[in-house]
Amino acid sequence: MTIPNLTLNNGVEIPALGFGVYQTPPEETAAAVEAALATGYRHIDTAAVYGNERGVGDAVRRSGLSRAEVFIETKVWITDFGYEATLRAFDKSARKLGTERIDLLILHQPLPGEFDRTVQAYRALEQLYADGRVRAIGVSNFMPEHLTRLLADTEVVPTVNQIEVHPYFRQSELLAADTEHGILNQAWSPIGGVTFYRDGSHGSTLDDPVIGEIAAAHSRTPAQVMLRWHLQQGRQVIPKSVRPARIAENFDVFDFDLTAGELDAIDALDTGVRGGPEPADITREHFGIEIPES
Template sequence: MEYQKLSNGVEIPMLGFGTYQLKPNEVADAMKGALDAGYRHFDGAHIYGNEVEVGKAYKASSVKREDLFITSKVWNEDQGYDKTLAAFDKTLSELQLDYLDLYLIHWPNEDNFQLSLDTWKALEKIYKDGKARSIGVSNFSEDQLKQVFDMATVKPMVNQIERHPYKVQKELGDFDAANGIINEGYSPIGHGHLILEDPTINKIAKDHNKSAAQVVLRWQIDTGFVVFPKSSNIDHVKSNFDIFDFQLTDDEIKSINALDKDEHLNYD
């Protein structure tokens, strides 16, 4: 595993396992497969509707809690100071945990950004109380981050954004890095059929004797992004983890960067 250090010194694994769209009845097998394959970083959220099952999977594992890095997020409807604190406590209860490694604001409130700023104040309290080892945001723009900076006593440590070869996010990624914020990329291989058939990526894959998905995940990490692909297919779960025995050249990274279409595959 490779790691980055957050601004407060906490180490975050560069590769994790995503729990988005995992149905409750899929969680146990998928999580066991991921843990057995070596994953120790798990990205979740209350809105995914599976935190109870995810919590049971942690409990069923023999992996020590201190060896895991666990993320969750506060959903839009739970934003606001008091509601966020209550939502966090519910997430801890459902996951059967005493603390999280990272807690994020899932989306900025576009209609009332003050609500998101109040939510950030709640995250600061959670952090200062030792209930989350780190805090951050997701889907925040440069302008929105600046508004958080203006009122924060603790700056966001992470910004989780959509990121894949067709949405490279160079400007926002550079802004985050310049401000001590670690970038996380969701949908890291896009939606398979769109990106994994790309001729440029497949040529690089052939040169390294790797799959297209492995190349894209390696590109993410080589460019500084923490990623967490999701799959309920155990073979894919294992294959996605097998990316630490090669690196891309500068030219290969540039050729993948050049595929950028500024194309959202998710909500903009």
């Protein structure tokens, strides 16, 4: 099966379904990515702060695929924000990944309290893009107010905004703001990978009865239904797993369709409760992890 592509605002194509390696231990990353590439995934999403870029690069080289066949995305962490620091961050990531050019390079978080540093980091991405060292640039976890400030002080509109989106946390306002600017919504934690509180109870999207009923109607799993929900609403998704069976299950989502009523029913599960950190709370003081050179 070939994954359909989505076209970014600069004309570059990205697979609609990617493979994430967040929280995948470095020693397990290469095997997980190799399994994903063997299954048919062609987009791998990593980040400098994950500490596993080298494993991603090793897997791509061992896969037997040409470099051009695999879309590699990584992220610059906040400790490497600033014009010159971000240029060096590219060099660190490219060296670990073993590639001269990165397909998509994005800022991992905004720094609301030091937004000038955020702007300088993005200007470095613009320079890397102009030099052809990256094919596309973008952001992650930027709220509408962050996008407004960034767009006012930079030239290149981000191609993606990678954000937390799943049935319990839809971020409708942010989805609309990205779309208005021509920015692709890229969903991390697309199936709600952490446990959430809904209506005062302790539960998970995977156990939600509404999603379970829809899954049963299509002879699919809840995870497949949630991924299909994203895809039909135009989002790019990057599920993660280290288990080959789950990796294959998440890939098998292109031969069924949810009805408009089913999409609406999943939309209605939104609780507005975020699982990840609040973007407004990100500071170098509290999240300042140093990214090693190698």
